[in-house]
Amino acid sequence: MSANDLPSLLSVALLARVGPARERLREALGQAGATLVLEEDPNTLELQVLRDAAPGAVLIALEPAIEDALERLDPVLGSPSLTLIFDEAELAARREGWEAQRWARHLVAKLHGHLDVLPPGSEQDGLLQPEPGLPTTPAQLHADAPLDFHVREAFDAAGDVPADGLYQAPDTLSEPMSLEEALAALQPPFSTPAAPSGPPPVPVSAPQTEPPRVPLGDHSSWSLVDDDAVAAVAPPPSATPSAAPPPSDFDIARLSLVDLEAERPADGAAAGAVLVLAGIGGPDALRRLLATLPAGLATPVLVHMRLDGGRYGNLVKQMARVSALPVLLAEAAEPVQAGNAYILPDDVGLAVRDRGLYFSADAQGVQVGTLPPSESAVVLLSGADAGQVDAVLALAGEGAWVAGQVGEGCYDPTAANAVVAAGMHAGEPPQLAQHIVERWGVSE
Structure with missing residues (x-):
């Protein structure tokens, strides 16, 4: 992108008390290429002087000593067409070196209205010419990368890696070994009980005849109660239990959703923030x-x-x-x-x-x-x-x-x-x- 394509830099008014903060902000505006149309202490600045300077943006070094002055200058500072940039005087006074350059890049982005805050050299080619063939793969990019250093580093650090106790290599483990052999070596030994040689013995007192089958009948009235209670309340064998009436269909036509949440206060107080x-x-x-x-x-x-x-x-x-x-x-x-x-x-x-x-x-x-x-x-x-x-x-x-x-x-x-x-x-x-x-x- 050429310089003619960029939006023109804004004219800036610097409002700050005399001191290191004001000097740092002046240097930042110079690095940003801004046009400084006014540099004054807001405590002594007249409202009409600020209005006559007609700045496009105002950079203000905030501190408690100028808060009353900013309120007095609010008729001009409150204009929607004016861009206000605030910085804390304490931070601006001690900003230097790399941090000062970084803040200057952010200032340029605010004045130009873009988001590019990266340092020079990070630009990417705007036009990429297509070329035949497949793109370079990550494996190809690292084909010549040295690995010996990383292998030696991993080997030296292997002894310091803590063990979790879940795996204990057997003493007789040797290489090479298949996965099945390794798993078998880790299993604890166990013995299988010997199977009996003949049929299981039959108790002498056990009945050899099949018990008669009793029809279950209707089980709709069954319940889990103690055996003694069954003996006390069971009907005589000749009594025939009456069949229970089939359940009627469940009527869901009259169901409705009810708001279970408690009512909010009448004054509109929020539940959280x-x-x-x-x-x-x-x-x-x-x-x-x-x-x-x-x-x-x-x-x-x-x-x-x-x-x-x-x-x-x-x-x-x-x-x-x-x-x-x-x-x-x-x-x-x-x-x-x-x-x-x-x-x-x-x-x-x-x-x-x-x-x-x-x-x-x-x-x-x-x-x-x-x-x-x-x-x-x-x-x-x-x-x-x-x-x-x-x-x-x-x-x-x-x-x-x-x-x-x-x-x-x-x-x-x-x-x-x-x-x-x-x-x-x-x-x-x-x-x-x-x-x-x-x-x-x-x-x-």
């Missing part, structure tokens, strides 16, 4: 997750991500720009309703009443074990608290769906890697969002 745990590096992953979830999701999404200063109202506004789901701030005593995404402050937890979820005032925050396992899921994104891994895995053992973020965008994968190593689902945020949609669906 998808809990998303995140931390450092989590805002970008959370944006990618929410941007993939469709409107009308048949389960609520709860987001718990600790923020310095507790500016959860600003996080609601940021996520509402990319989410098709309504993004709300969780409040105590309110029901948790499907089709919404809730941002949970540190002092809001969960409670179950009448088989429905409700927000509650809790100084310890949300407790993973409160979620009903069969109706819920937990997703661990970058920076999730590793101290909650045990509780998450315990919930998974009771039937909850659990997944962890993997990939290059996961800056702090400690907790996510722990659940993935335990056998839970893994993927990047858009992939995890697709699994959520497939599992819960969309309400009509």
